[in-house]
Amino acid sequence: MSNQTEAEAKKKFSFGDFYKKLGPMVALIVLIVLVSVLNFSFLDPLNLLNLLRQVSVNALIAFGMEFVILTGGIDLSVGAIVALSGAFTAQLVLSGVPTLLSLLIGMLTGAIFGAINGVIIAYGKAAPFIATLATQTILRGATYVFTKGNPITGTKMSNNFGFQFFGQGYLFGIPFPVYIMAIFYICAYILLHRTTFGRKTYALGGNPKAAFVAGVKNNKMIILIYTIAGFLSAVAGAILTSRLASAQPDAGNAYEMDAIAAVVLGGTSLAGGKGRMFGTLIGALIIGVLNNGMNLLGISSFYQQIVKGIVILVAVLLDRKQAKA
């Protein structure tokens, strides 16, 4: 008995465990303090609101990525989905389709692309990395074809108040995309931590064979999860298109990397089965503060990439250490 409590006490103080529970939060706070000290204007409410708006696009994609990574998968096509669904939305708005309908259709197409990813991975038994690398290339190519390589824009978009509001508007002084992020965070949180769907997601990532024997319909779950990832990417795509008042053919390029980084920084294991939605939100905020802070400090964008890469590397190495312990 004393042996057991001793082992338990030891476990409580292990660094891996500590990082898993509080690490991302601590990292975020340290980062915020650091940036604030170096440049007071970081704490300017206007800057903070701007930061949250910047974060919202990556956070939305990362919420979907969290589900995917929890199953032990990965989705490299999310950035391309951002671009193509955004282009669809823009084209619909330009051709006079009601704004809300345009937005919904754009999001629906994102969900469909996600579902296709899921079907390929579930029924084609394809490795998620390769499957989504292929669909990323296809969707990016389709975006270039659809946009003919030029931005889709026009006065029907820039003069459309409803459409502009989606990405640029403020409600009670807070940018509208922040509300969208908050709503989908709550939805994703409940789905992952309070429903049978979430429980089965963890089971699938922890041991797909055991999950199947215990009655989980693995293929159905995988399709649904990639559908969610596609849908949320399209929501992010709609915000981006609205904010820029145009759909760029290379929009969302490499966004999958920021989303994966947010998930990993948030303490989710790339091996699947372990991680929390709150961690991913923190992870997205860490990346947002990094970007925003480095801009404020006037660090060149070339160096910014190096710093971001190092931060992600450190997080992954900590994750490994934790897995070993």
Next chain:
Amino acid sequence: MQIDMQHISKSFGSNEVLKDVNFSVKGGEVHALMGENGAGKSTMMNILTGLLEPNSGTILVDGKETNFASALEAEQHGIAFIHQEMNNFGEMPVLDNMFLNKEIKKGFGLIDNAKMKTIAQKALDQLDMKVDFSQPIGELSVGQQQMIEIAKSLMTDAKIIIMDEPTAALTQDEIQKLFVVIRKLRDQGVGLIYISHRMEELFEIADRVTVMRDGLTINTYNTADTNVKQIVHDMVGRDMGDFYPERHPKYGKTMLEVSGLTNDKFKDISFSVRSGEVLAFSGLMGAGRTEIMRAIFGIDKLDAGTIKVDGKELTIKNPNDAISHNVGFLTEDRKTEGLILDATLADNIDLPSIDGFSKHGLIDEKADKDFVDMLLKRLNVKANGRDDEAGSLSGGNQQKVVLAKWVGSGSQVLILDEPTRGVDVGAKREIYDLMNELTDRGTAIIMVSSDLDEVLGFSDKIAVVYEGHLMDVVDTKDATQESIMTLATGGKNE
């Protein structure tokens, strides 16, 4: 060469798996090591071959204290370990497997295939064996692969060879061939440590036998001076008579009835189990017992046949269908298919039942917790609580967690594939008691088991499978070891 292991102790965390054990083997003898799963045989052999480090104790090789830091070092000292699960790369040619990491080179880093072939053939000649060196090793039979393993140990000029359950997957014919080889090696002065569960083999091949139980070496005998009864007594620590709880079955209606089940692993399987009954499935490894159960549960596909549960004919496309008709399945391998080792006990136990604790997908957390706690208590799982990781428990307690899962899901038909494999004696007894309790409440149980004592000691009927065919279903009280073995090897009882 002589090896003496003296006062060896080993613990994993607070779990003491070897307690001051002594063991010796010398050239020119076959020394059998007997004991139930978890008795400490493998741990002891892993220490001898440098895979594990003992907490205390000494290993003497020809009287000199030696500590092998790695398996390679033990091998260089002439100790070879032929594992039960062979670590072959199935797609790789036989020759490449035999020389993996020990390739012979001829300069510029190029591999000297001709020389390797000569050396390998010399070893195979000793075993009267011929193979095509370029054939992928996975295409050989298990018996042949076993022989290749032995040839490998001969190539390293092994003085001591450890064989862990070498006959588990062999045919009778192959076993006899293996015994010829073992005797030949012994006569050449090689010392062999022979780990097995099979009593009859022990008396056929071993010169000495050491029995282990619960991390202790109980006794070492000359085989000529002992008998089966004594060894069994040492193995289980009591007479077999009181080891299995008695069955007092009260049968109800037929709960599961299958007929004509066929796929590529088995043919035309028909049987039924009644409420309150334990139907054991016996047969040799690879006979198709597990495959039949997997198909009934919807894991594997069926080509033909019908399944009736509680009188209703069902189409079972996946485990979810089976579970929704109150069928449960404890799989043979709990680590790969039974448990999510990284997940908590709670997340493991409630997985098949979770839809029952939810409204529109939202989980009723309180009901779920109570459910898990009730099951942990009912099955007497030794753990700190529902938030422990499943992988942190001992084998016996892990098995209880898997059982809790299926008891909790309300299984009316419970298929248990090797329910007591890798489980310590105490937990075994608890599992039998639980099975009695479940059948008293009307559950129908199918118990697939490779342990003939268990099959005869704790079942009402025995179905025997041989090469995918159901040979017969007999009443347990009319069955004997011999009659079951005869059926299991394709023979017929008069």
